[in-house]
Amino acid sequence: MSYIAKPSAHHPALPRNALGLTRRDYEGSMSTLCAGCGHDSITAAIIEACYEMDLPAHRIAKISGIGCSSKAPTYFLSRSHGFNSVHGRMPSVTTGANMANRDLVYIGVSGDGDTASIGLGQFCHAVRRKLNMTYIVMNNGCYGLTKGQFSATNDKNSPSKKGEANPFDAIDLCQMAIQLGAGFVARSFSGDKRQLLPLIQAAISYKGFAFIDVISPCVTFNNHPASTKSYEYVRMHNMASENKLDYVEPKEEITTDYDEGTSTSVELHDGSHLMLFKVGEGHDPRDSDAAIHTIRTNAAKGTIVTGLLYVNENQQDLHDVLGTDERPLNGIAMSELCPGSKALEAINARLR
């Protein structure tokens, strides 16, 4: 980890996006995670995604729980408000924040301990509520901050650094998310920025609950060759469900010719598209049963399927369900919210 404060000056010739901002404007403070931590690569991908999408950083809220992963939001988007809440409770805080203001982009960052153990219940219910958010799990299969205990996503028999085999079955968060009704479910790898970047962009564009489980090796406690969450293992066993993903922004035209039958275009709510280029037989990402089947059959062989696993292009979000006003509730004047004395007289009359 580094102790140096980031210099705020930057080269005047840095490229700028449509908002006139550089990548540097989307960064956060210096990471205090271990050198080589997968989480820092995910951080870089989030920065890149927001920069490329020309998102105004102050219209993004980043919310996390507790753990190495949950520290990460400090390291990106310093112009966004962030909320490092309590362990496993990022989903509920994000739910309340989203209810208060439906107009912001919500990026929730969590870890495998934060989501698959202490926060499993909150994760499930945020999915059920179809919260409009991007939920990223930085999944390293262990508790880094408390020195490497197994987490619930560590594969059975995958050993600890000391060589002790994990006796328990792993929880597969993508399978759970699909079963619970998440509208956008993807898995990726922190070492594969080419795949991760378009997935993050598409997840942000998606209106509804978008979940990305990113395998993100813990270089200090879970990166030994026998671990199924190590860089080496994931590189050897990563079976991308597409050989290429392209995120096409709403303003762009889809110009490339795609071969019939090998590509799928997923339309997102803001008019952007995610182009998927299949490898082998793959599966139809609109078919949730097929998605679960692909994950399970590959897992049985020891391979990890990555890419967009499932998408439902017509999901309603929590505000659709609740029937709330289009305006953010936190911006409505008290005068409009308070019914006043006359209405109260009528209520009193009914209670007499």
Next chain:
Amino acid sequence: MSGINDFVIKFATVNGSGSASANTMVAKTLFRMGIPVSPKNIFPSNIQGLPTWYEVRVSEAGYVARRDGIDFMVAMNPQTYAEDLAEVVPGGWLLYDSSMPRIWPRDDITLLPIPIAQICAKQWTDARQRQLFKNMVYVGALVELLSMDMEALKGVISDQLKGKEKLMAANLQAVELGRTYAREHFSCPLSIHARPAEGAKGKIMVTGNDAGGLAAVYGGATVCAWYPITPSTSLPEAYEKYARRLRVTKEGKRLFSIVQAEDELAAIGVAIGGGWNGARSFTATSGPGISLMSEFLGLAYFAEVPVVLFNIQRGGPSTGMPTRTGQPDIISCAYASHGDTKHVLLFPSNPTEVFSMGAEAFDLAELLQTPIMVMSDLDIGMNDWMTDPFTWDDSTEQSRGKVLSAEQLEAFKTVKGKPWGRYLDIDGDAIPYRTLPGTHPSMGSFFTRGTSHDEYARYTEDGRIHQRVIDRIRRKFDTAATVVPKPEIDIRDKGCKTAIIYFGATRPAALEALDELERAGVRINAMRLKAFPFSEDVKAFCDAHDHIFVLEQNRDAQMRSLLITEADIPATKLIPMLSYDGMPTTAAFVRKAVLAHLHPEKAAAAE
């Protein structure tokens, strides 16, 4: 003592038999006759089958505390015949269903046998109707026995049957059957009975939870998350009921959001997320929920996030007595969460105050940027109270506290002479300025965290900074003491050195006891606490008295502990007066406890 417009009637029935609505009709009818009433629903943690009771105290003098000594028992539950019989005062009455012969081993009361089941069996063939109308038959008998106004009763029945008008005729028929039987078999009315009065005129009858839901609507809450738990459930339900009526745009869009969370942890998490993001936000719960919410309350305290929590207290510890009342969460709420935490508590004493203090809680939460807990209880929350109507001053502007707009952020340094920092005390009141997500493209963003932070919200492990920040948050509590509701002080005798401190639902009992004591020649002073932290007046009052009873509904004299620890009141002058059997405290309890201490001889004579 009992007589016209001064008696207690109790209904002993079976839960789920439809008796609750019939009993409410009796209370409401008396209320509409202008007579002060106070109904208490004593119900089991059960949906069907267990015993349940409903007491109605009638008091022309306007005393609405619960009173022991049942003058009239409507004994409709064979499971509890023995205890119900024992509760009737000598000279009292007991009405029962005499369809099955039964011997009542007491000769000092008057029995009022009515073959209710037989009457119903003759009239109706449907089993459900036979059961439901039994209740209306005894209501009819009471019309005659207690001289209740039939027109008032008709109005109450019609209100209750809104949307089910075709049932009106059958209900009235059942009432008539009861009336006829009573007229033909008993000398009506009894010596205790009702007559039109003035004391209830202008008042309303409402539960505290209904008032709390309404308070959240008037207080501007737009985010609510909750988890079902007795006795708080009906508060968020009332919020939704009123909001659906009062907070929907012409286009049918809602200006509120409510989520039934997966547990109390999530409920408070959602409320805090909403408060962080600038919405007025709340949850409601009871004791076990407070335990679960404690971690989050510590976060909101330390990260200074406004949020409102209604705690409808019930008997503890653990699951305790979910359907009985108490004030056992004073300390767990005042200091909820680990580390050095302190929270602002408000103590409403009736539904009218749940409304006013509940709405005020939202102002205070944003003003002080901290959780505010409204400490109601099952008695206030779930029982109907005869209380003053709700009032609202349209001219009061509800302050959103120190929240900076984009323009204010840009001008901050010029105006305040210092750059903005989320946790900087600029004004000397220990309340910093906050910003909301989405306000400004390049200014005012910060990272909210429960880890230690400096004045600019940056992570720190520097102990000196940590101490500085938590000291400033403690000073904010001094500011809180100046803005929370002031105590209600009642000086009955300027020279008197004896006093009583009370708060919340015990107010009617305390006031009645003070009157009774005064009539018996014992005058003592009183102070009703309305909030924690304690204002200067609390200390001054205690300083002016040598013997102070502290009336509270818990075993461990928790408010007394707070007075000792937080207001530096010498323990020796604070005399615990504790009632914690789960029932609303009676004036007799207070009076006896005062007398036993001050005048043991008078207390003995009174026994």
